[in-house]
Amino acid sequence: MFLGPPGVGKTHLSIALGRDAIERGYTTAFTTAVTLLTKAQQEGRLEERLSYYGKPKLLIADELGYLPLSTGSAHLFFQLVSKRYERGSLLITSNRSVGEWGEVFGDTVVATAILDRLLHHSHVITIRGDSYRLMEKRRSGLVGSATAKEAITESKSTTKEN
Numbered sequence: 001m002f003l004g005p006p007g008v009g010k011t012h013l014s015i016a017l018g019r020d021a022i023e024r025g026y027t028t029a030f031t032t033a034v035t036l037l038t039k040a041q042q043e044g045r046l047e048e049r050l051s052y053y054g055k056p057k058l059l060i061a062d063e064l065g066y067l068p069l070s071t072g073s074a075h076l077f078f079q080l081v082s083k084r085y086e087r088g089s090l091l092i093t094s095n096r097s098v099g100e101w102g103e104v105f106g107d108t109v110v111a112t113a114i115l116d117r118l119l120h121h122s123h124v125i126t127i128r129g130d131s132y133r134l135m136e137k138r139r140s141g142l143v144g145s146a147t148a149k150e151a152i153t154e155s156k157s158t159t160k161e162n
Helices: 010-023 033-043 046-054 071-084 098-105 108-120 135-140 148-161
Strands: 028-032 058-064 089-094
Touching: 010 028, 010 058, 010 089, 028 033, 028 046, 033 046, 033 058, 033 071, 046 071, 071 089, 071 108, 098 108
Parallel strands: 028 058, 058 089
Antiparallel strands: none
């Protein structure tokens, strides 16, 4: 798992690991967590999508926690994690700490069950720092050396004043 605030390179690193896995001959799939969880429900092909995402040696689920998940999505994610448990690698990126996953899934029992399986054989890498996306804005003086969250708040308040 790669955990950290927006813009610190979690997705970039996960894509690099995915490319390396492909070059080494491993089947790999990349999707955002929301796409993974909502597309199957919307298409009415839940079992088919679970089977599809259960097959690759490496599944990358990007941006878990950026958008709230419905109870149905939380249960679907649990099914996916259970299906892949000890059968294939799952790389997750999230802007939320594992302690906040009860809120992410809207159910602490489901979050605990998911984390129990995920953390058993995992490496959790927490990335700290400011957003790379805002680096150029800081250099130009448009945004101070504040964290991304503060810069976004600053940007919103400036926009409202204008």
